[in-house]
Amino acid sequence: MKFHPYIWLLLVLPFSSAAQVDSVFSFERDWGNQIVxxxxxxxxxxxxxxxxxxxxxxxxNGDSVGVFNAVKRYGQLYSIDVTNPLKILLYYKDFGTVLxxxxxxxxxxxxxxxxxxxxxxxxxxxxxDNNIWVFDEQEGKLKRVGEDGKLISQSNDLRQLFDTLPSPxxxxxxxxxxxxYDSARGAFIFDYYGTLKSRVPLxxxxxxxxxxxxxxxxxxxxxxxxxxxxxxxxxxxxxATFFSASRIxxxxxxxxxxxxxxxxxxxxx
Numbered sequence: 001m002k003f004h005p006y007i008w009l010l011l012v013l014p015f016s017s018a019a020q021v022d023s024v025f026s027f028e029r030d031w032g033n034q035i036v037x038x039x040x041x042x043x044x045x046x047x048x049x050x051x052x053x054x055x056x057x058x059x060x061n062g063d064s065v066g067v068f069n070a071v072k073r074y075g076q077l078y079s080i081d082v083t084n085p086l087k088i089l090l091y092y093k094d095f096g097t098v099l100x101x102x103x104x105x106x107x108x109x110x111x112x113x114x115x116x117x118x119x120x121x122x123x124x125x126x127x128x129d130n131n132i133w134v135f136d137e138q139e140g141k142l143k144r145v146g147e148d149g150k151l152i153s154q155s156n157d158l159r160q161l162f163d164t165l166p167s168p169x170x171x172x173x174x175x176x177x178x179x180x181y182d183s184a185r186g187a188f189i190f191d192y193y194g195t196l197k198s199r200v201p202l203x204x205x206x207x208x209x210x211x212x213x214x215x216x217x218x219x220x221x222x223x224x225x226x227x228x229x230x231x232x233x234x235x236x237x238x239x240a241t242f243f244s245a246s247r248i249x250x251x252x253x254x255x256x257x258x259x260x261x262x263x264x265x266x267x268x269x
Contacts, residue, residue, distance in 0.1 A: 025239070025255055025266040031058075035263050040249050040256060041082040048263065049077070055090075057105055066105035074099070083126045083172065091124045098124055098132060100147065109147045116149035123180070125171030128192065133171050133178060140165050142178065142194055155194030174210045181208045187215060189228060200228055207248050218248055 034051040041047070044060035049071065057066035071077055071090075078093035087108075090099040096113040113121055113134065120137040127133050127144050131152055134143050142155040158165055166188055168180035177197065180188040186201040187208075205217030205224060214227045221243055225234040242248065247258040255266040 026269055028254070028265045028267050029062075030265070031263040033261050035258060035261050037247060038249070038256065038258055038263055039080060039082055041085045043085050044253070045082075045085055046256075046263075047080060047082055047088075049080075051261075055080075055105060057103075066103070068101060068105040070107075079123070079169075081124070081126050081172075084130065087126065087130055089124060089126050089132065093122060096121060111145075111147060111149050113149060116145065116151075118143075118145075118149070123168045123171045125173055125178075127178075128173050128176075133173060135166075135168050135171060135180060137165060137167060142180065142190055144194075153194055155190060155196065158196070161196065170208055172210050175213050177213065179210045179215070181205070183208075187228075198228055200226070202226060202233075216250075223248075 031046075031048065032050070035048055036051055037049045039047050045065070046058040048056045048058060050056070053071040055068040055071050056064055059065045074092035074095045074097045076092065076094060077090060079091045081089040081091075086103050088101040088103075088105070090101065091097075092099070096118065098111040098113065099107055100109040100111070102108050111132070113119075118134060118136055121134045122137065123135055125133045131144050131146050134145060135141075136143050140157045140159040144152045144154070146152055164185070166180060166182040166185045168182045168188070170179075170181040172179050176192065178190040178192070180190070182188070183204055183206075186199055186203055188199050189197045191197055200215070202215065202217070202224070205219050208215065208217040210216070214225060217224050218238070221238050222235045223238060226232075242257055245257045245259045247256075249256040253267065257264045257266070
């Protein structure tokens, strides 16, 4: 499952040595022992998915402020987008269904992409205007659709540009650009008119995200940072205790690590 929130990754980290990274984290607390996945929004709210298929929202004070019990209603949850904490997208790829939740995790809308002839959509993301970005692999186009699924805008057919189409599992809308990430093909960057601005061959990254027009991720035992247009890929070795983490998220104040079902938070000094 791919969780892709709007978070300010690594902006406070010194990308120079593992020793420096070890020195900036201080353990704060942990949550449970049966956590499957999680994400965090730009307000510090945690969204925790447990083995009981219950999605919980926990605010920055540690209080539960919302519960969604119908996670399995449309099969296996593939991704959750908390770019806008007031409008959360849950995507069920196997059934082509997007659920929109409000800030208390109550359902506000259900969209069946298949009814709009969108049959090969691996990734969705919230658009700048609260509509929805989808990448239609059948037509090779990035599309923006409304909550009713009606087409608002679309890119040109990428099959005219590439021999092999990307198959992105991540879409995010940040700072006037739309980023698609395919670990086998790299990052594809579009403007809001659907024009492809660039392709960056950053391959094999995990926990990919974007903040302030900078891309961040993890590969093997390193954290990675790259700003499009530069020639400077910055790398820093992770502390050994983080190597086995199934998910890593970083905000300006905290580092979150999910390991063996336990979610841990570290303050960034």
